[in-house]
Amino acid sequence: MTNHGYILDVSYFQPQACYYNFWSKWKVRGVTGGIVKLSEGTGWTNPYATAQIAAIKHEGLAVSGYHFSRFRGNSYQAVSEANLAISCARRMGLPQGAPLVLDYEERLGYRGTNTQAAISFCKCVKAAGYVPVFYSYSGMASLWDCDAIFNATGAVVWIAEYPTMAGVTAPYMNWFPGISNHIGAWQFTDNFYGEHIDGSIDLTGVFSGMTQQKITQGGHLDGYHFENDKLVVSGWFASDKAQGKPFSYVILTDDSGHEYARAAVNLADRPDVPKAFPDIPNAGKSGFNASFTYTNDMVGKKLHVIFRYTDDKAGNGNFVDYTEFIELNKSAAYLDSKSVTVDTNDLFVSGWFASDLSLGNTYHYLILYDVANKQELQRIKIDAVDRPDVAKQNGSIYGAGQSGFTGKFKYDGNLVGRKLQVISRYSDDPKYGEGKRVDYWFEPFNGPAMPLLDGNSSITIRCHDFSAKRFDDDTIEVTMK
Template sequence: MARTYGVDVSVYQDARLNYPGAQFAIVKLTEGTGYQNPVAYDQITSAKKQGIAPMGYHFATFGANSLAAVSEANCAIAKAKSVGLPKGSALACDWETGDGNKVDGGVNVSASAVLAFMDTVAKAGYKPLLYSGASLLRNNINTKLILAKYPNSLWVAAYPSGNGTKVDIPNFNYFPSMDGVAIWQFTDNWKGMHVDGNVMLIDVTKSNPSAKVAEQVKLPEKMEVTVHPVVKWDVPRVFVVTNKAGATLYDDYDLKKSIGSRPQNSSFIVLDEKNGAIKVGKNQWFDGRAGITKSNPIAYDDYKSGTLKVMLDNTHALDAPKADAGKVYKLVKGAKYKFEGRKGRFLALKDKYKDKTVYVTGNRAFIVL
């Protein structure tokens, strides 16, 4: 289901779904503790009959109150069961402004409340997601706390073309770059059908028995990633300038005062991100649209495999992951090798001659992204 399109609907859409090309449908079930979508059952049933993966969402009014969040989650779960939403399906918390939901309770307290909702949903056998606009997710809630417990659980709304504009396919040049995005809601007028359009980036339907295998979204050719920077094992993310004319460097995330520029293909460690701007140094920000961000999987997971590039002379494969280990053989500077995980700062290689594991220090051989 990854890289496929879907819609999200509420009582304002027809009970029978009719959106050609949609492979998943996220149906509003409840709001607060007093509202239930009267056509949710029909919309879920319609999705199932068409082979569309059904999911659900709840509009939160609990703000930063964890006790209220649990109560609202239980209401959403009860409705999910009553309308036949299969266990294992995604059930999202729609946390945004409106209908009394307060989003200014503090980034950590708000995140704790959302986690209380998500924990309750998870215990009930559904897959929890968090939905909101890109700005709120960046500024009003600590998504790091959310993602630490529920990786790839964000459903983010960002409309590069503005409200009401007919959009057929998402423009990934304006992707709301942030960690943990599973679904991007990229328009509120998909194909001119006046329904929210979404693209799924991380498959959240794997445990959903109603889902069918869907055709992948074909991305624009200009979005093919050809830039492969190298980073040390402990660098989480980098920003690569892809704009042919280079990228302007600004003194703040408001992108008003220019302090210089950097050429195409130059890369920088990402220190922070705000309102679509990328921080790469003290008082140094890029417009995120001037490049791409690339994540280093090995920085988050010791067991991820990948490719390394030897950057220094006299680099050797070692017989153990420690500085004083014996040297097994010399590695070629500039050459690339496949690695199979990491132990501390040492990357594990398979000895191509003896089929044993050897190690190379991450300070001499960098990860290729």
């Protein structure tokens, strides 16, 4: 095996890696590059990453970045996490064409969905002009298919396996974990030179021999959201192969290529794109935005979003495409509050529930359920409540803007302490809430105590107006309307 040098990976736990002398010391020991943790999940970023990258560059070493994933087998979240990693890479100074690693360490999920989510992440990285690499432990090989990831994205494997936890200065090559033909590097220790820092051997030059690539094509689906019954997608695509293809389209298909809809689009200005991809012709005019009617055929499906340049006014002919996908099977909900009213002894609940699967189910019901007896207790039909706050945070879920609900169930002492559950349901049945439907079961809770004014209890009362009068004996008379 060829040794292209040793590589260190550093994170928030190595603030000393911000200094030049840290890397100059390791350079003497044969280190040829550094890999910096940029981000984690959907929000965490490394506050030292910019300085760590700058220090690596200053010492003339190759620099790479990595993202610690939390998406498991969720491809939708994988794309969101990739967007965070790419944004951090650009902001923190990772050079275009450098490796950007997907660090996959959660010992959960299923091989198929984990692999597809990893592919989704790596495709985003590749489209953004970085080199995708997949990292994990050899003992987790049953949770992903590294050959499928490589075939779909070109991402080689950076594999981790430690023959010993003692300090070492070189790998024990007889312990090499040859689980794939696409291993580019091996992290053989977390105690390199006894300094409790991760050390890897670069077997292919993936981390030490990469040069900045000339990128002549790229694209990205920036996002999608719903506006009532319209599905709106936006992003950018630019290519040197788009010359002589003046017509631009966005097309939606399923996995088998069945087309749902297409829309001709006018290109929008994207001054950010040529800054990141100076070698792509006409990158500054590469933005797209398209709106489609959300139909029952799309519900629950994985849709391919295809951006196309073509020489045919109808969107066929000679063309060049860029494809990403979205999955329209998401649901989200939250029970904001539950309380027993004093004046009417009602169980008042409020919250929200949105689902991609609710298209056509225009009637909203709330169900009170007895968990122990597995029995429905009450059912009420409710009106939709506008929730612009939900739409802001969950705009990619159908119906989020009108997902709010409030409702009152009749409540008495027989329900106190019983394990209850609220079910939010969208149905196409206007009378009973059966028929075609989609449900969300909120977490069970113990039926709250009946409100008592005993001089010690603190209660919340909902009313439109009130007045209070204090008497000489310090009692208070409250009048509510």
